[in-house]
Each structure stands twice: as C-alpha cells, then as structure tokens.
Amino acid sequence: MVDRNGWDRDASEPIGSAHTPSDSFVEQANVSDSGIYDEFEANWPGCWERAADLLSWDDPYETVLEDDDAPFYRWFPDGRLNAAYNCLDRHLESGRKNHAAIRWEGKQGERRTYTYRDLYVEVNEFAAALRDRGVEEDDVVTIYLPMIPELPIAMLACARIGAPHSVVFAGLSADALATRMDAADSEYLVTCDGYYRRGDAFNQKSKADNARIGLEQDVRTVVVDRLGDDLPHVLGENEWDYHDLREEFAGETVDPVSRDAEDMLFLMYTSGTTGEPKGVVHATGGYLSHVAWTSHAVLDIKPEDTYWCAADIGWITGHSYIVYGPLALGTTTVMYEGTPDYPDRDRLWEIVDRNAVDIFYTAPTAIRAFMKWGSDYPDRHDLSSLRLLGTVGEPISPRPWNWYREHIGGNCPVVDTWWQTETGAVTISTLPGIDQMKPGSAGPPLPGIDARIVDEAGEAVAPGRTGYLTIDRPWPGMARTLYDNDERFVTEYWQRFSDPDAGEWRYFSGDTARIDDDGYITVLGRVDDVINVSGHRLGTMEIESAIADVDGVAEAAVVGRSSETGDTEIYAYVSTESGQDDDATIRRAIRDNIESAIGSIARPATVIFTSELPKTRSGKIMRRLLEDVANGEELGDTSALRNPEIVGEIQAAIGEEG
Numbered sequence: 091m092v093d094r095n096g097w098d099r100d101a102s103e104p105i106g107s108a109h110t111p112s113d114s115f116v117e118q119a120n121v122s123d124s125g126i127y128d129e130f131e132a133n134w135p136g137c138w139e140r141a142a143d144l145l146s147w148d149d150p151y152e153t154v155l156e157d158d159d160a161p162f163y164r165w166f167p168d169g170r171l172n173a174a175y176n177c178l179d180r181h182l183e184s185g186r187k188n189h190a191a192i193r194w195e196g197k198q199g200e201r202r203t204y205t206y207r208d209l210y211v212e213v214n215e216f217a218a219a220l221r222d223r224g225v226e227e228d229d230v231v232t233i234y235l236p237m238i239p240e241l242p243i244a245m246l247a248c249a250r251i252g253a254p255h256s257v258v259f260a261g262l263s264a265d266a267l268a269t270r271m272d273a274a275d276s277e278y279l280v281t282c283d284g285y286y287r288r289g290d291a292f293n294q295k296s297k298a299d300n301a302r303i304g305l306e307q308d309v310r311t312v313v314v315d316r317l318g319d320d321l322p323h324v325l326g327e328n329e330w331d332y333h334d335l336r337e338e339f340a341g342e343t344v345d346p347v348s349r350d351a352e353d354m355l356f357l358m359y360t361s362g363t364t365g366e367p368k369g370v371v372h373a374t375g376g377y378l379s380h381v382a383w384t385s386h387a388v389l390d391i392k393p394e395d396t397y398w399c400a401a402d403i404g405w406i407t408g409h410s411y412i413v414y415g416p417l418a419l420g421t422t423t424v425m426y427e428g429t430p431d432y433p434d435r436d437r438l439w440e441i442v443d444r445n446a447v448d449i450f451y452t453a454p455t456a457i458r459a460f461m462k463w464g465s466d467y468p469d470r471h472d473l474s475s476l477r478l479l480g481t482v483g484e485p486i487s488p489r490p491w492n493w494y495r496e497h498i499g500g501n502c503p504v505v506d507t508w509w510q511t512e513t514g515a516v517t518i519s520t521l522p523g524i525d526q527m528k529p530g531s532a533g534p535p536l537p538g539i540d541a542r543i544v545d546e547a548g549e550a551v552a553p554g555r556t557g558y559l560t561i562d563r564p565w566p567g568m569a570r571t572l573y574d575n576d577e578r579f580v581t582e583y584w585q586r587f588s589d590p591d592a593g594e595w596r597y598f599s600g601d602t603a604r605i606d607d608d609g610y611i612t613v614l615g616r617v618d619d620v621i622n623v624s625g626h627r628l629g630t631m632e633i634e635s636a637i638a639d640v641d642g643v644a645e646a647a648v649v650g651r652s653s654e655t656g657d658t659e660i661y662a663y664v665s666t667e668s669g670q671d672d673d674a675t676i677r678r679a680i681r682d683n684i685e686s687a688i689g690s691i692a693r694p695a696t697v698i699f700t701s702e703l704p705k706t707r708s709g710k711i712m713r714r715l716l717e718d719v720a721n722g723e724e725l726g727d728t729s730a731l732r733n734p735e736i737v738g739e740i741q742a743a744i745g746e747e748g
C-alpha cells in the first residue's frame with residue numbers, strides 16, 4: 091500500500107537489531123511474567139480488573155464492560171470513585187504523607203517540593219475556593235497555565251469536586267482559548283499573570299483577557315501570580331488571586347465527590363481532519379485504571395521511584411503520565427517548567443543527576459536534539475540512577491533510539507510507547523520486564539489490546555506491508571465521545587472500518603503502520619491532515635484558514651516537511667490575489683495571524699509564494715504533490731494536473747528560498 095503521500099514506505103529504514111532487557115531489570119520489574127498476554131486473552135474483558143484493582147473504589151463495580159451501545163462503550167459502569175482521592179487521600183492513609191509527590195523545577199532555577207500532604211492541603215483549599223465561587227459538579231473548568239505546580243493542583247481540585255477540567259496548552263493563542271471555552275460552554279477559567287520565556291516576562295493574562303472579550307458567557311477567573319513584581323497585573327470583576335483564595339480557605343477540606351466511573355474526568359481538545367478542534371472526553375474509572383496500569387506495567391513505576399516525564403501537562407502525555415498515572419501510584423513525579431537548552435544544553439541531565447531520577451520519558455524530537463548536541467552534555471553528569479527510558483509522540487528511528495539507550499540510559503531498557511489523546515493511555519509498547527526491544531518499532535499491542543494493521547477493505551495486511559492502524563475491541567482508557575458531538579465521534583473514528591449492521595466495531599487511529607513476523611508494530615505516521623510538530627498535533631486546515639484570512643492571500647496549502655534532523659516542520663504554499671510572488675507585508679501578516687489564531691507553535695518554518703497552487707482538473711489542491719515537492723521527493727506523473735507548469739515554478743521558488 092502507498093500512503094496518502096504517495097510513498098511506499100515499506101522500503102524505509104529497517105528495524106535495528108533487538109535488545110533483551112537485562113536480568114537485573116527483569117528481576118525487579120513490576121510485570122515480568124510473559125504469561126500475562128495469554129492471561130489477558132483468555133479472560134477478556136475481565137482481565138482489565140487488574141487495572142481497576144490498582145485503584146480504590148467507593149463502590150466496587152460488578153460489570154467490567156457494557157457494550158450494548160457500541161461504540162459508546164462503558165467501563166466498570168456501576169462502580170464509583172474519585173480521581174483526586176486516588177491520587178492523594180489514599181496515600182496519606184497508607185502512611186506516605188511525607189513522601190514527595192511533586193518535585194518542581196522552575197525556569198529560573200527555582201525548586202519546590204510538595205509532599206503528598208502538602209498537595210492534599212493545597213488541592214483541598216483550592217477545591218473549597220472553586221466551590222465557593224460557584225463551580226458545581228459537572229461544570230467545565232478551563233485551565234490555561236504553564237508548567238507550574240498550580241496546574242496539577244487545579245486539575246486535582248476540579249477532580250475532587252467532580253468538575254471536569256479542560257486544560258488548554260499555555261502556548262496557544264487567545265482565539266484558540268476562546269474557541270475551546272465556547273465549545274465547552276465553560277464559565278470558569280484558571281490562568282496566571284504570565285510566565286518566563288528565556289528570562290523574559292511573557293504576559294498570559296492579556297491573552298486570557300482577549301479570549302474573554304469574544305465569549306458570550308460570563309467567565310469567573312482565578313489568576314495565579316507567577317511573576318510577582320516582574321509583571322504587575324490588575325484584577326477586574328469576577329477575578330480572584332489564587333494566593334488570596336488560598337488564604338481565605340486556609341485549612342479547609344472538601345470531601346471528594348463520589349463519581350460514577352463513567353462520569354467525565356476531563357476534556358482535552360485536539361486537532362482533527364476538519365478545522366474545529368475536537369473535545370475528547372475521558373471518563374473517570376476507565377481512564378484512571380488504564381493510566382495507572384500502564385504506569386505500573388509499561389513505565390515500571392514504583393512508589394519509591396523518582397519519575398520524570400518531560401512533557402507539557404497541556405497535552406495528553408502530561409495528563410496521563412505527569413499527573414494521573416504517577417500520582418495514582420503514589421510515586422514522586424518531577425515537573426519541569428523550562429526548555430532542555432536553557433540555561434545550557436545539559437539542563438535535563440543536571441536535573442536527572444540532582445534528583446536521582448529512576449525513569450525518564452520524553453519525545454523523539456527531543457532525543458534527536460540531544461543527539462545533535464552530542465554526548466558531552468550527558469557525560470558531564472551521573473545518570474546511573476536511570477533504570478528505564480521511554481519515548482512517545484512520534485516514530486523514532488533506530489539511530490536516535492540507540493543513542494538514547496546508550497548515552498542517556500547506560501544501556502537500560504527503552505519503551506517506545508504508541509498511543510493518542512483518544513486512546514487515553516499507552517496501547518502499543520513492549521513490556522520492559524518481558525519483551526525484547528526492537529529499535530524503530532513500538533512493539534506488540536499491550537495485553538488486552540487488539541491492534542490490527544489492515545488494508546482499505548479492512549483485511550489484515552501481510553507482515554512487512556504498510557496498512558492502517560486500527561483497534562478491535564474496546565479498552566478502558568478510550569475516549570468516550572467528542573464533547574457534545576456523538577455523531578462526529580462515530581464518523582471520525584469508527585465509520586471507516588466498522589460494520590455496524592453486523593455489530594462489528596473497529597477503531598481507526600488515523601495512523602499508518604506495519605507489523606513484523608513477531609507481531610511488533612512500527613508506526614509510520616498520520617494519514618489525515620494532521621501534522622505532528624515536536625509532539626504537537628496540528629491540523630493543516632486550522633493553519634490554512636489562518637493564512638487564508640490574511641488580506642491579499644488567495645489560497646494556501648500547508649504540508650509537513652522532514653528536516654535534516656528528522657523533525658517535522660510546517661511548510662506553507664501561498665498564492666496572493668495580486669499574483670505577486672513575494673510580499674514582506676503578507677509574510678509578516680501570515681506569521682501574526684497564525685500566532686493569534688493558534689499560537690507560535692504553528693508558525694511555518696517556510697512560506698513559499700507561488701502564482702497558483704497545483705490543482706487537479708476538478709479543482710482540488712494537490713497536497714500530496716506539494717508534500718513531495720517540499721520533501722525533495724521524486725515527483726510522479728503530474729499530467730493529471732490542470733496546471734502542470736506550476737510545479738516547475740514552485741521548485742524554482744524553493745530553490746531561491748533554500
């Protein structure tokens with residue numbers, strides 16, 4: 091099969107040679123009995139009780155899975171629990187109150203440690219404050235904070251009172267925030283005055299203010315003072331200072347609200363094939379069970395570990411593996427506000443060294459940067475505390491995988507974990523205490539997960555051939571629906587490969603992949619109009635419409651381009667109304683518009699001006715061709731184009747640019 095880019099990727103970089111986990115790792119691993127795969131198979135869906143048993147339930151569930159309204163599956167539906175209770179109270183009760191829950195490393199070198207008791211106290215105070223200011227069970231609270239401790243605190247405070255949170259990545263724009271608050275009908279916002287960007291104070295409050303202007307609903311806002319005198323701010327009506335609230339509610343506690351397992355824990359907006367971001371809904375019981383289980387079985391987290399996932403809580407990875415998974419297991423989770431290269435390129439290794447981090451989890455784009463910077467930086471530090479490494483967010487090829495294992499991990503196991511906002515938790519990965527690792531391949535589906543690589547007709551493809559990554563049978567962490575849009579949930583994920591009349595449902599991930607003879611899956615990339623930039627999922631349509639909004643722009647097409655380092659960059663083709671081939675004003679306006687519609691992460695690395703975009707005779711823009719052109723690929727037959735001569739013009743423009 092050829093993917094939408096027209097590449098037959100079957101011939102790409104081969105999988106590296108396999109590594110076996112060391113005996114010493116296996117001996118201490120949480121899960122090391124290979125019988126687990128058969129055990130899950132033989133007792134499905136009952137096997138998932140193993141995950142649910144990692145939690146404390148207010149009312150135990152009797153049913154594991156209810157599937158009579160597929161694909162709206164319900165997990166542990168008659169059980170009741172509270173996520174904040176599971177992440178806090180029960181650890182206090184089990185004598186771990188003085189154990190560190192969060193170790194925070196600030197951008198300016200600040201450090202804060204929260205014990206489980208500290209976290210419990212602050213979460214309770216903030217939960218009391220939210221409730222007092224009007225938040226009721228099931229109200230959606232939007233959180234727009236950078237990587238400061240108040241972010242997980244606000245999430246847990248919401249969970250405590252049964253108010254679903256919707257965290258919006260702090261780097262997204264005012265417009266993006268407004269769209270998400272509007273879509274979720276959210277009347278509460280937790281934000282901050284600003285944050286530091288490479289030492290400069292950056293104003294977050296003004297973005298939040300701008301977002302509020304466009305909203306119909308009245309919004310009540312809590313503002314965390316992150317910058318103090320570095321950025322004075324004024325509070326308006328219905329705005330409160332976080333620290334004042336803490337004083338007002340000092341020492342107060344709030345009983346955790348017992349939630350139905352199927353009640354919404356949170357919403358997370360992500361990009362999809364059409365312009366509108368999708369509000370992915372996660373349910374309390376199944377999500378928490380699945381993240382706790384994978385934190386235990388895949389990330390091998392133990393309560394006494396110091397564990398660090400260097401992601402941002404503004405995305406799903408941080409929700410599942412900085413906050414909920416590790417805290418449910420009662421471990422110490424490190425939270426880092428800064429970037430890997432500030433003040434210097436050894437910043438992460440200095441933190442690993444000083445905190446004696448046991449497990450480190452990051453994205454391939456970061457690993458490729460570490461590799462480029464060279465091993466001198468990690469070599470300056472003692473990284474021998476590391477027992478396990480993880481990667482997530484993009485495919486990782488064997489070379490950076492091997493470099494990571496050797497130079498960061500001192501040859502410890504590496505788990506390449508495939509999952510998505512929609513899967514909630516890891517679904518494909520090796521189990522590090524059992525399986526061989528094959529660099530360049532995520533691994534087999536986890537026990538209980540029925541991933542299949544299929545062709546257009548839904549038939550399994552032969553090993554080695556490229557197909558679509560789908561999942562048969564539901565799993566506990568799966569998205570329950572898209573907020574307020576059951577119909578889109580079905581069309582986006584289920585329609586393509588299901589046969590509803592036969593009662594057969596199969597989830598489509600939007601990714602292509604291939605499987606080898608041992609059942610190991612290598613994920614290749616997206617088939618839809620989503621570009622994965624440094625682990626940020628961006629919809630090409632969103633970017634294109636931000637460009638098309640600029641005065642003077644006629645049309646735009648955006649594609650992903652692989653840079654020399656293997657990172658994906660945004661490449662934009664723009665035609666102007668005047669037909670002018672380059673225009674500094676328009677160039678600047680494009681940049682500004684994207685920043686204000688989405689955020690600076692969506693800024694194109696390259697903008698190519700062209701008199702026209704290549705189109706088919708029926709007038710469709712040939713994105714596939716544009717992607718090949720951007721990537722310097724050999725071009726196939728262009729005779730089907732209405733305007734084939736344009737290709738040469740574009741190539742010439744790229745030549746000038748490059």
Ligand code: WTA
Pocket residue numbers: 360405406407481482483484485486506507508509510511512532599600601613614615616622625626627
């Ligand atoms: C990609 C992030 C290859 C994939 C947790 C998926 C990966 C999308 C891997 C989801 C991996 C994630 N190997 N590709 N190990 N992990 N992806 O929703 O394309 O931000 O569909 O969730 O990232 O991105 P999302």
